[in-house]
Amino acid sequence: MLSMRLRVGARAAVLALILGVLARVGLAHAAEAGRYAPDNIEQTYKQLRWLCIVAALCPVSDDVRIVIKRAMEGKPSAEYLLGLTLLTGDGLPRDESAGIAWTVRAAEHGDPDAAHDIADRLRNGASIEADETKIAAALKQQADAGNAEAMRALGPMYIRGRGVKQDPALGLDMMKRAVEKGSTGAANDLSRLYLLGAPGVPASRADSLKWLAVSAGRGNAEAMVTLGYMSMTAPNGVPSSERNLAQAFCWLMRAALLNQPQAQEKLSMMFAGGEKDDHGTVIPVDFIQADLWFRLAARSPYHDNSQIRAMIEPHMTTAQLGEAKRLVELWQPRRFDELKTMTVAMPASSGAQRNCPMIAH
Numbered sequence: 001m002l003s004m005r006l007r008v009g010a011r012a013a014v015l016a017l018i019l020g021v022l023a024r025v026g027l028a029h030a031a032e033a034g035r036y037a038p039d040n041i042e043q044t045y046k047q048l049r050w051l052c053i054v055a056a057l058c059p060v061s062d063d064v065r066i067v068i069k070r071a072m073e074g075k076p077s078a079e080y081l082l083g084l085t086l087l088t089g090d091g092l093p094r095d096e097s098a099g100i101a102w103t104v105r106a107a108e109h110g111d112p113d114a115a116h117d118i119a120d121r122l123r124n125g126a127s128i129e130a131d132e133t134k135i136a137a138a139l140k141q142q143a144d145a146g147n148a149e150a151m152r153a154l155g156p157m158y159i160r161g162r163g164v165k166q167d168p169a170l171g172l173d174m175m176k177r178a179v180e181k182g183s184t185g186a187a188n189d190l191s192r193l194y195l196l197g198a199p200g201v202p203a204s205r206a207d208s209l210k211w212l213a214v215s216a217g218r219g220n221a222e223a224m225v226t227l228g229y230m231s232m233t234a235p236n237g238v239p240s241s242e243r244n245l246a247q248a249f250c251w252l253m254r255a256a257l258l259n260q261p262q263a264q265e266k267l268s269m270m271f272a273g274g275e276k277d278d279h280g281t282v283i284p285v286d287f288i289q290a291d292l293w294f295r296l297a298a299r300s301p302y303h304d305n306s307q308i309r310a311m312i313e314p315h316m317t318t319a320q321l322g323e324a325k326r327l328v329e330l331w332q333p334r335r336f337d338e339l340k341t342m343t344v345a346m347p348a349s350s351g352a353q354r355n356c357p358m359i360a361h
Contacts, residue, residue: 036086037098038105041072064091071102076111079103083114104130110138112149116185119156132163140164143174148181152189159198168200179214187215188223205230205238216251217359219336221260228252228263232275245277246346250356253344256293259333264297265305271347272311283347287316291324296331 035044045068052058052065060068064085070078083102086095100121106114108131115135121128136157142150151174157163158171175193178186190211197203209230215223232248234240249270255263271290275283290312298304313321334342344356 034095034098036068036082036092036095038101041068045069045072061091074109076106076109076114079106079109080111080114080117100128104128108134108138110135110142110150112139112142112147112153115139115153116149119153119162122162132157134163136163146181148178148183148186151175151178151181152183152186155186156189156193156198159193159201161199166199168198172201179211184215184218184220184223187211187218188220191215191223191226205235205242216254219258219339221255221258221263224251224255224258225260225263225266228255228266232277241278243277244279245275245281245283246279246354246356249281249283249346250344253356254339254359256296257334257339257344258336259296261297261300261303264293265303265308268292268294268297268308268312272308281346286347287312288320288324288327289347291316291321292327292331295324295328 034040045065048058048060048065048068052060067078067082067085071082079102083099083106085091086093086099086102088094088099103114103117107118115138118128118130118135122130136154139150139154139157143154154164155171155173155175155178158166158174159168160166160171172190175186175190179190188211191208193201194204194211195208209227212223212227212230216227228248228251231244231251234243249267252263252266252270256267268290270283271286271293274285275281294305294308294312298309316324340359346354346356
Protein backbone atom coordinates (compact mmCIF):
# COMPACT_ATOMS: atom_id res chain seq x y z
CA MET A 1 0.00 0.00 0.00
CA LEU A 2 2.83 2.37 0.90
CA SER A 3 4.66 1.65 -2.35
CA MET A 4 1.48 2.32 -4.34
CA ARG A 5 1.07 5.67 -2.60
CA LEU A 6 4.68 6.50 -3.36
CA ARG A 7 4.17 5.67 -7.04
CA VAL A 8 1.00 7.77 -7.21
CA GLY A 9 2.77 10.62 -5.46
CA ALA A 10 5.71 10.36 -7.84
CA ARG A 11 3.42 10.45 -10.87
CA ALA A 12 1.61 13.49 -9.47
CA ALA A 13 4.92 15.24 -8.90
CA VAL A 14 6.07 14.49 -12.44
CA LEU A 15 2.73 15.69 -13.83
CA ALA A 16 2.98 18.88 -11.81
CA LEU A 17 6.51 19.42 -13.09
CA ILE A 18 5.39 18.90 -16.69
CA LEU A 19 2.45 21.26 -16.22
CA GLY A 20 4.73 23.83 -14.67
CA VAL A 21 7.19 23.60 -17.57
CA LEU A 22 4.35 23.83 -20.09
CA ALA A 23 2.94 26.87 -18.30
CA ARG A 24 6.29 28.65 -18.35
CA VAL A 25 6.86 27.73 -21.99
CA GLY A 26 3.34 28.90 -22.83
CA LEU A 27 3.87 32.27 -21.20
CA ALA A 28 7.23 32.74 -22.91
CA HIS A 29 5.69 31.61 -26.19
CA ALA A 30 2.85 34.12 -25.95
CA ALA A 31 5.19 36.98 -25.15
CA GLU A 32 7.93 36.46 -27.72
CA ALA A 33 7.65 38.89 -30.64
CA GLY A 34 7.68 37.51 -34.15
CA ARG A 35 6.49 34.01 -33.26
CA TYR A 36 3.41 34.39 -35.43
CA ALA A 37 5.18 36.02 -38.39
CA PRO A 38 5.01 34.07 -41.68
CA ASP A 39 8.64 32.94 -41.43
CA ASN A 40 8.13 31.45 -37.97
CA ILE A 41 4.56 30.22 -38.10
CA GLU A 42 5.27 26.55 -38.86
CA GLN A 43 7.56 26.14 -35.86
CA THR A 44 5.10 28.04 -33.70
CA TYR A 45 2.23 25.83 -34.81
CA LYS A 46 4.19 22.69 -33.91
CA GLN A 47 4.85 24.08 -30.45
CA LEU A 48 1.18 24.96 -30.06
CA ARG A 49 0.22 21.35 -30.67
CA TRP A 50 2.24 20.37 -27.59
CA LEU A 51 1.21 23.31 -25.45
CA CYS A 52 -2.46 22.81 -26.22
CA ILE A 53 -2.49 19.19 -25.03
CA VAL A 54 -3.57 20.77 -21.74
CA ALA A 55 -6.40 23.10 -22.71
CA ALA A 56 -5.95 25.35 -19.68
CA LEU A 57 -2.35 26.07 -20.70
CA CYS A 58 -3.02 26.68 -24.38
CA PRO A 59 -2.09 30.33 -25.18
CA VAL A 60 -4.60 30.57 -28.07
CA SER A 61 -8.21 29.58 -28.65
CA ASP A 62 -9.29 26.72 -30.89
CA ASP A 63 -10.68 29.26 -33.39
CA VAL A 64 -7.32 31.04 -33.64
CA ARG A 65 -5.51 27.71 -34.13
CA ILE A 66 -7.86 26.96 -37.03
CA VAL A 67 -7.12 30.38 -38.57
CA ILE A 68 -3.37 29.77 -38.20
CA LYS A 69 -3.66 26.35 -39.86
CA ARG A 70 -5.64 27.76 -42.79
CA ALA A 71 -3.22 30.66 -43.19
CA MET A 72 -0.34 28.18 -43.32
CA GLU A 73 -2.23 26.39 -46.10
CA GLY A 74 -2.19 29.63 -48.12
CA LYS A 75 -5.86 30.56 -47.87
CA PRO A 76 -5.91 34.35 -48.48
CA SER A 77 -8.93 35.13 -46.28
CA ALA A 78 -7.33 33.28 -43.36
CA GLU A 79 -4.03 35.06 -43.95
CA TYR A 80 -5.80 38.41 -43.72
CA LEU A 81 -7.78 37.36 -40.64
CA LEU A 82 -4.55 36.28 -38.95
CA GLY A 83 -3.02 39.63 -39.87
CA LEU A 84 -5.94 41.52 -38.34
CA THR A 85 -5.78 39.36 -35.21
CA LEU A 86 -2.12 40.28 -34.73
CA LEU A 87 -2.70 43.94 -35.53
CA THR A 88 -5.50 44.27 -32.97
CA GLY A 89 -4.16 41.89 -30.33
CA ASP A 90 -7.61 40.31 -30.09
CA GLY A 91 -6.83 36.61 -29.64
CA LEU A 92 -3.05 36.78 -30.04
CA PRO A 93 -0.30 38.99 -28.62
CA ARG A 94 -0.31 42.24 -30.60
CA ASP A 95 2.48 42.24 -33.19
CA GLU A 96 2.19 44.98 -35.80
CA SER A 97 5.11 43.76 -37.90
CA ALA A 98 3.75 40.21 -38.13
CA GLY A 99 0.23 41.51 -38.73
CA ILE A 100 1.35 43.66 -41.66
CA ALA A 101 3.37 40.76 -43.08
CA TRP A 102 0.31 38.49 -43.12
CA THR A 103 -1.84 41.28 -44.58
CA VAL A 104 0.69 41.81 -47.38
CA ARG A 105 0.79 38.06 -48.06
CA ALA A 106 -3.01 37.94 -48.23
CA ALA A 107 -3.05 40.90 -50.64
CA GLU A 108 -0.41 39.30 -52.86
CA HIS A 109 -2.54 36.14 -52.91
CA GLY A 110 -5.53 38.17 -54.10
CA ASP A 111 -7.64 38.89 -51.01
CA PRO A 112 -9.51 42.10 -51.98
CA ASP A 113 -10.00 43.33 -48.41
CA ALA A 114 -6.31 42.88 -47.63
CA ALA A 115 -5.36 44.65 -50.87
CA HIS A 116 -7.65 47.54 -49.99
CA ASP A 117 -6.14 47.65 -46.49
CA ILE A 118 -2.57 47.79 -47.82
CA ALA A 119 -3.50 50.46 -50.38
CA ASP A 120 -5.01 52.64 -47.63
CA ARG A 121 -1.90 52.26 -45.47
CA LEU A 122 0.41 53.12 -48.36
CA ARG A 123 -1.71 56.13 -49.29
CA ASN A 124 -1.48 57.33 -45.68
CA GLY A 125 2.32 57.17 -45.76
CA ALA A 126 3.02 53.82 -44.10
CA SER A 127 6.35 52.18 -44.93
CA ILE A 128 5.32 48.74 -46.18
CA GLU A 129 7.16 46.36 -48.49
CA ALA A 130 4.58 44.90 -50.84
CA ASP A 131 4.76 43.63 -54.41
CA GLU A 132 1.98 45.72 -55.96
CA THR A 133 2.49 44.06 -59.35
CA LYS A 134 1.76 40.71 -57.71
CA ILE A 135 -1.25 42.15 -55.87
CA ALA A 136 -2.69 43.62 -59.09
CA ALA A 137 -2.18 40.38 -61.02
CA ALA A 138 -3.95 38.34 -58.33
CA LEU A 139 -6.83 40.82 -58.17
CA LYS A 140 -7.19 40.93 -61.95
CA GLN A 141 -7.88 37.19 -62.09
CA GLN A 142 -10.78 37.65 -59.70
CA ALA A 143 -11.99 40.88 -61.30
CA ASP A 144 -12.08 39.18 -64.71
CA ALA A 145 -14.22 36.46 -63.10
CA GLY A 146 -16.70 39.10 -61.90
CA ASN A 147 -15.64 39.57 -58.27
CA ALA A 148 -16.98 43.03 -57.29
CA GLU A 149 -14.61 43.53 -54.34
CA ALA A 150 -11.62 42.66 -56.51
CA MET A 151 -12.79 45.31 -58.99
CA ARG A 152 -13.13 47.77 -56.13
CA ALA A 153 -9.54 47.12 -54.98
CA LEU A 154 -8.01 47.01 -58.47
CA GLY A 155 -9.73 50.12 -59.86
CA PRO A 156 -7.73 52.62 -57.76
CA MET A 157 -4.51 50.82 -58.70
CA TYR A 158 -5.23 51.57 -62.38
CA ILE A 159 -6.14 55.17 -61.54
CA ARG A 160 -2.86 55.75 -59.73
CA GLY A 161 -0.66 53.40 -61.77
CA ARG A 162 0.22 51.19 -58.81
CA GLY A 163 1.34 47.73 -59.92
CA VAL A 164 -0.19 48.22 -63.38
CA LYS A 165 0.10 50.65 -66.28
CA GLN A 166 -1.82 53.79 -65.34
CA ASP A 167 -5.28 54.00 -66.92
CA PRO A 168 -7.70 56.26 -64.96
CA ALA A 169 -10.61 55.63 -67.33
CA LEU A 170 -10.30 51.87 -66.93
CA GLY A 171 -9.97 52.24 -63.16
CA LEU A 172 -13.11 54.38 -62.88
CA ASP A 173 -15.05 51.99 -65.08
CA MET A 174 -13.95 49.07 -62.93
CA MET A 175 -15.07 50.78 -59.72
CA LYS A 176 -18.43 51.70 -61.23
CA ARG A 177 -18.95 48.11 -62.35
CA ALA A 178 -18.18 47.04 -58.78
CA VAL A 179 -21.00 49.30 -57.57
CA GLU A 180 -23.35 47.83 -60.18
CA LYS A 181 -22.48 44.37 -58.85
CA GLY A 182 -23.42 45.39 -55.32
CA SER A 183 -20.27 46.77 -53.70
CA THR A 184 -21.37 49.50 -51.30
CA GLY A 185 -17.73 50.08 -50.39
CA ALA A 186 -16.92 50.91 -54.02
CA ALA A 187 -19.57 53.65 -53.94
CA ASN A 188 -17.89 55.09 -50.84
CA ASP A 189 -14.50 54.92 -52.54
CA LEU A 190 -15.82 56.71 -55.62
CA SER A 191 -17.27 59.45 -53.43
CA ARG A 192 -13.93 60.02 -51.72
CA LEU A 193 -12.11 59.85 -55.04
CA TYR A 194 -14.28 62.60 -56.57
CA LEU A 195 -14.16 64.68 -53.40
CA LEU A 196 -10.36 64.81 -53.32
CA GLY A 197 -9.54 64.25 -56.99
CA ALA A 198 -6.88 61.89 -58.34
CA PRO A 199 -4.71 61.52 -61.46
CA GLY A 200 -7.12 61.74 -64.41
CA VAL A 201 -10.09 62.24 -62.06
CA PRO A 202 -10.89 65.94 -61.44
CA ALA A 203 -12.44 66.75 -58.07
CA SER A 204 -16.24 67.08 -58.30
CA ARG A 205 -18.42 67.78 -55.28
CA ALA A 206 -21.54 66.86 -57.27
CA ASP A 207 -20.14 63.45 -58.24
CA SER A 208 -18.92 62.89 -54.69
CA LEU A 209 -22.42 63.51 -53.32
CA LYS A 210 -23.92 61.30 -56.03
CA TRP A 211 -21.87 58.23 -55.11
CA LEU A 212 -22.24 58.88 -51.40
CA ALA A 213 -26.02 58.83 -51.93
CA VAL A 214 -25.71 55.43 -53.62
CA SER A 215 -23.89 54.05 -50.58
CA ALA A 216 -26.33 55.66 -48.15
CA GLY A 217 -29.27 54.35 -50.16
CA ARG A 218 -27.99 50.83 -49.60
CA GLY A 219 -28.11 51.20 -45.84
CA ASN A 220 -24.61 52.48 -45.01
CA ALA A 221 -25.23 54.60 -41.90
CA GLU A 222 -21.74 56.14 -42.00
CA ALA A 223 -22.39 57.29 -45.56
CA MET A 224 -25.72 58.77 -44.43
CA VAL A 225 -23.93 60.82 -41.79
CA THR A 226 -21.28 62.04 -44.21
CA LEU A 227 -23.92 62.89 -46.80
CA GLY A 228 -25.89 64.79 -44.16
CA TYR A 229 -22.85 66.84 -43.13
CA MET A 230 -21.82 67.57 -46.73
CA SER A 231 -25.36 68.58 -47.71
CA MET A 232 -25.67 71.17 -44.97
CA THR A 233 -22.27 72.81 -45.46
CA ALA A 234 -20.87 75.01 -48.20
CA PRO A 235 -17.05 74.90 -48.21
CA ASN A 236 -14.96 77.81 -49.45
CA GLY A 237 -15.61 78.35 -53.14
CA VAL A 238 -18.99 76.60 -53.06
CA PRO A 239 -22.03 78.91 -53.29
CA SER A 240 -24.40 78.85 -50.34
CA SER A 241 -27.21 77.89 -52.74
CA GLU A 242 -25.73 74.39 -52.90
CA ARG A 243 -26.44 73.95 -49.21
CA ASN A 244 -29.41 71.56 -49.02
CA LEU A 245 -30.78 71.47 -45.48
CA ALA A 246 -33.74 69.22 -46.35
CA GLN A 247 -31.44 66.56 -47.78
CA ALA A 248 -29.10 66.91 -44.81
CA PHE A 249 -31.93 66.49 -42.30
CA CYS A 250 -33.40 63.46 -44.07
CA TRP A 251 -30.12 61.53 -44.19
CA LEU A 252 -29.12 62.44 -40.66
CA MET A 253 -32.55 61.40 -39.39
CA ARG A 254 -32.32 58.06 -41.20
CA ALA A 255 -28.89 57.40 -39.70
CA ALA A 256 -30.16 58.46 -36.27
CA LEU A 257 -33.10 56.07 -36.57
CA LEU A 258 -30.56 53.32 -37.29
CA ASN A 259 -28.98 54.26 -33.93
CA GLN A 260 -25.93 56.07 -35.29
CA PRO A 261 -24.79 58.29 -32.36
CA GLN A 262 -22.96 60.86 -34.48
CA ALA A 263 -26.16 61.52 -36.43
CA GLN A 264 -28.17 61.69 -33.21
CA GLU A 265 -25.75 64.25 -31.79
CA LYS A 266 -25.92 66.39 -34.93
CA LEU A 267 -29.72 66.30 -34.92
CA SER A 268 -29.76 67.47 -31.30
CA MET A 269 -27.61 70.47 -32.28
CA MET A 270 -29.86 71.27 -35.25
CA PHE A 271 -32.97 71.28 -33.06
CA ALA A 272 -31.20 73.20 -30.27
CA GLY A 273 -30.13 76.13 -32.45
CA GLY A 274 -32.47 75.94 -35.43
CA GLU A 275 -31.31 75.95 -39.07
CA LYS A 276 -32.39 77.42 -42.41
CA ASP A 277 -31.04 77.54 -45.96
CA ASP A 278 -31.47 79.53 -49.19
CA HIS A 279 -34.18 77.16 -50.44
CA GLY A 280 -36.68 78.02 -47.71
CA THR A 281 -36.12 74.94 -45.57
CA VAL A 282 -36.38 75.74 -41.86
CA ILE A 283 -35.56 73.53 -38.88
CA PRO A 284 -37.23 75.37 -35.97
CA VAL A 285 -35.86 75.27 -32.45
CA ASP A 286 -37.37 72.30 -30.57
CA PHE A 287 -35.78 71.63 -27.19
CA ILE A 288 -37.72 68.41 -26.57
CA GLN A 289 -36.43 66.90 -29.84
CA ALA A 290 -32.99 68.32 -29.13
CA ASP A 291 -32.90 66.67 -25.70
CA LEU A 292 -34.29 63.40 -27.03
CA TRP A 293 -31.56 63.03 -29.62
CA PHE A 294 -28.88 64.28 -27.25
CA ARG A 295 -29.82 61.69 -24.62
CA LEU A 296 -29.81 58.93 -27.24
CA ALA A 297 -26.41 60.02 -28.55
CA ALA A 298 -25.01 60.34 -25.02
CA ARG A 299 -25.40 56.59 -24.46
CA SER A 300 -22.14 56.44 -26.41
CA PRO A 301 -19.22 57.66 -24.24
CA TYR A 302 -17.86 59.47 -27.29
CA HIS A 303 -20.99 61.60 -27.68
CA ASP A 304 -21.88 62.56 -24.11
CA ASN A 305 -21.04 66.20 -24.75
CA SER A 306 -21.64 68.48 -21.78
CA GLN A 307 -21.45 71.58 -24.00
CA ILE A 308 -24.39 70.36 -26.09
CA ARG A 309 -26.34 69.54 -22.94
CA ALA A 310 -25.71 73.11 -21.77
CA MET A 311 -27.22 74.41 -25.02
CA ILE A 312 -30.45 72.55 -24.33
CA GLU A 313 -31.54 71.63 -20.81
CA PRO A 314 -31.16 75.03 -19.05
CA HIS A 315 -33.82 76.35 -21.48
CA MET A 316 -36.35 73.57 -20.77
CA THR A 317 -39.25 73.48 -18.37
CA THR A 318 -39.76 70.56 -16.01
CA ALA A 319 -42.63 69.36 -18.22
CA GLN A 320 -40.43 69.49 -21.34
CA LEU A 321 -37.64 67.53 -19.62
CA GLY A 322 -40.17 64.93 -18.53
CA GLU A 323 -41.50 64.59 -22.07
CA ALA A 324 -37.97 64.18 -23.49
CA LYS A 325 -37.22 61.44 -20.94
CA ARG A 326 -40.50 59.70 -21.79
CA LEU A 327 -39.66 59.72 -25.50
CA VAL A 328 -36.22 58.27 -24.77
CA GLU A 329 -37.78 55.39 -22.82
CA LEU A 330 -40.16 54.64 -25.69
CA TRP A 331 -37.58 54.97 -28.45
CA GLN A 332 -36.52 51.90 -30.43
CA PRO A 333 -34.00 51.80 -33.29
CA ARG A 334 -35.23 50.93 -36.76
CA ARG A 335 -33.93 48.42 -39.26
CA PHE A 336 -32.94 49.57 -42.73
CA ASP A 337 -35.70 47.53 -44.37
CA GLU A 338 -38.18 49.50 -42.24
CA LEU A 339 -36.59 52.80 -43.24
CA LYS A 340 -37.06 52.01 -46.91
CA THR A 341 -40.84 51.99 -46.54
CA MET A 342 -41.51 54.44 -43.69
CA THR A 343 -42.47 58.10 -43.97
CA VAL A 344 -39.93 60.46 -42.40
CA ALA A 345 -41.51 63.86 -41.76
CA MET A 346 -39.60 67.11 -41.97
CA PRO A 347 -39.93 69.33 -38.87
CA ALA A 348 -43.08 71.47 -38.89
CA SER A 349 -42.44 75.10 -39.83
CA SER A 350 -44.24 77.82 -41.73
CA GLY A 351 -45.77 76.50 -44.91
CA ALA A 352 -47.03 73.05 -45.91
CA GLN A 353 -45.86 69.89 -44.18
CA ARG A 354 -43.16 68.06 -46.15
CA ASN A 355 -41.84 64.54 -45.95
CA CYS A 356 -38.44 63.16 -46.85
CA PRO A 357 -38.42 61.37 -50.22
CA MET A 358 -38.54 57.60 -50.07
CA ILE A 359 -35.20 55.82 -50.34
CA ALA A 360 -34.68 54.67 -53.92
CA HIS A 361 -34.71 50.90 -54.30
